[in-house]
Amino acid sequence: MTKTQVLRSIRDAGCGDLIKHTVSCTHVWEMTTLKTHCGVCSQCIDRRFATLSAGCPDSEDPEEMYDVDLLRGERAAGESRTMLESYVGTARRVKNMADATFFTEFGEVHRVTRHIRGMKVDDAASRILDLYKRHAAEVCDVVAKGIQDHAQDISNGRVPSTCLLILALPDEYKRPARYAEPSLAPVLVLDEIKDGETNRGLLARIVGSERFEGVNKKLGSRELFFASLLFRSSRAHDFAGERITVVTEEEASQELLKWSNDGYLKFSGKDKDKPAYRVQKMWGEFVRQIGKEKNLKQLFTNVHKSVDGQRLYAIRLRPSEKQIAVTSIPALFQKSTA
Numbered sequence: 001m002t003k004t005q006v007l008r009s010i011r012d013a014g015c016g017d018l019i020k021h022t023v024s025c026t027h028v029w030e031m032t033t034l035k036t037h038c039g040v041c042s043q044c045i046d047r048r049f050a051t052l053s054a055g056c057p058d059s060e061d062p063e064e065m066y067d068v069d070l071l072r073g074e075r076a077a078g079e080s081r082t083m084l085e086s087y088v089g090t091a092r093r094v095k096n097m098a099d100a101t102f103f104t105e106f107g108e109v110h111r112v113t114r115h116i117r118g119m120k121v122d123d124a125a126s127r128i129l130d131l132y133k134r135h136a137a138e139v140c141d142v143v144a145k146g147i148q149d150h151a152q153d154i155s156n157g158r159v160p161s162t163c164l165l166i167l168a169l170p171d172e173y174k175r176p177a178r179y180a181e182p183s184l185a186p187v188l189v190l191d192e193i194k195d196g197e198t199n200r201g202l203l204a205r206i207v208g209s210e211r212f213e214g215v216n217k218k219l220g221s222r223e224l225f226f227a228s229l230l231f232r233s234s235r236a237h238d239f240a241g242e243r244i245t246v247v248t249e250e251e252a253s254q255e256l257l258k259w260s261n262d263g264y265l266k267f268s269g270k271d272k273d274k275p276a277y278r279v280q281k282m283w284g285e286f287v288r289q290i291g292k293e294k295n296l297k298q299l300f301t302n303v304h305k306s307v308d309g310q311r312l313y314a315i316r317l318r319p320s321e322k323q324i325a326v327t328s329i330p331a332l333f334q335k336s337t338a
Contacts, residue, residue, distance in 0.1 A: 002135045003050035016060045019051065030067070039068030040080035045087055052146075053138040071146040072153075074160035081162060088168050091139035094132050102129055104246075104312070105237050107305030143168045186324040187212050187317070190224075190231050204228075204326065208295065217293045221265055226286045226300070229255055230315040231325030243321065246314040248306055252279045283313060 001009075010016060024047040025031065027038040037044045048070040051061035063069060075081040094102065103109060103125065113124040146165055153159050159166060189207045204224050208215030219227060229247055236245045247255075253275035259265045260272065267278055283302060291297045304312040317323065 002131065002138060003046060004053040004135075004138045007050055007054035007056060011054065011056070011060070016056065019056060019060045020062060020065070034064065035067045036065045037067065039066035039070065039073060040075070040084075042083060042087075045070065045084055049139050049142050052142045069163075071143075071165050072150065072159055072163050075162045075164075075167070077162075081167070084164060085167050088139060088143060088164070091136040095136035095140050099129060101237060102132065104304065104306050105244075106132075107303070107312070110305055110309055185209065187321045188215070188231070188323040190227055190323075190325040192326060193218065206293075206296070210321075212295050215293060215295050217290065217296060220289075222282050223286050223289055225256070225259060225265060226252075226283065226313065228325055230300070230313065231323050243317045243319045244301075244304065244314045245317065245323075246304065246312040249276050249279060249311040249313070252276075252313055256282075279313075280311075 007019065010019065023031075023036055024043045025037040026041045026043050030038050037047070039045075039048070044066065048061070048066060052070070066073075068075065075084060097105070109125060109128055113121045113128070116124040119127075143164070147154065147168070150159060150165055154165060187208060187210045189209075191205055191207050193202060193205055202218040202220055204227075205216060205218045206227060229252060230245055233245050233247050235247070236243050256265065256275050256279055257272070260267065272278075287300055290300060298316070300313075300315055302311055302313050304314060306312055315323070
């Protein structure tokens with residue numbers, strides 16, 4: 001059950017008046033007799049969304065007991081505002097997310113499905129998905145109703161620009177229409193090593209701009225393998241404020257065999273029989289080497305899994321960013337041996 005459904009059960013049992021006597025806030029040191037909830041911590045946000053979704057009147061969950069109102073309260077820049085935006089943004093994505101995409105983005109689901117007693121893995125996964133979808137719909141409905149109920153105040157500019165009613169509006173609605181949409185320049189480029197530069201054992205480099213300004217990381221064949229693989233991938237998901245571009249372990253394994261057959265990478269027959277194992281070993285070294293460049297540290301990850309449980313190798317970027325790759329890998333290798 002979602003928290004909204006729990007609250008509805010309490011109300012249906014005639015005990016709605018007990019709700020206001022419960023405390024969910026984690027910032028208990030800020031509690032006063034009147035303001036028993038801060039309104040900015042994750043527990044307060046979750047609670048208030050649930051009480052509004054469940055239709056609790058002010059007598060059951062008084063607005064005045066929250067120091068910051070969920071919908072109309074002004075929110076200072078920083079963790080609390082980011083958390084609320086992420087909370088609503090995730091709910092919106094989950095509500096409209098395809099089943100396969102859900103299990104790709106939330107690979108941690110696979111860690112629990114096999115441990116739910118008396119239920120097959122597929123049934124457990126289906127119920128978890130349904131729970132997420134129900135919760136997402138409840139959150140989105142609260143936001144939509146809030147915007148509808150306060151439409152006049154929003155139109156007249158009587159709500160803070162940092163309240164949820166404004167933060168929840170899509171970015172394109174908040175951007176002045178007179179400005180042209182900026183073109184997306186690549187923030188990371190996989191480039192060749194230029195003439196006159198030392199290239200012994202090094203085949204290419206990653207060059208950065210904008211927040212990656214100053215990045216000029218030279219790569220050997222193993223680093224080039226993962227960089228080119230991820231830069232060329234078109235499979236991307238928005239996750240927690242980031243654009244995650246991914247390839248599956250199977251795709252990486254097939255590409256590794258191709259590189260081996262083309263003579264770009266060499267490894268023993270034992271590893272050739274288990275390319276996925278070889279990919280895992282190479283990834284650890286790749287991340288270690290990339291991490292030496294401070295601005296690239298934690299840019300690459302393999303913590304997510306696909307819907308069928310495959311490990312995903314990924315690069316993290318912001319949704320507004322894109323990367324570009326040199327398309328001719330053979331040309332890079334030819335360059336290095338010239």
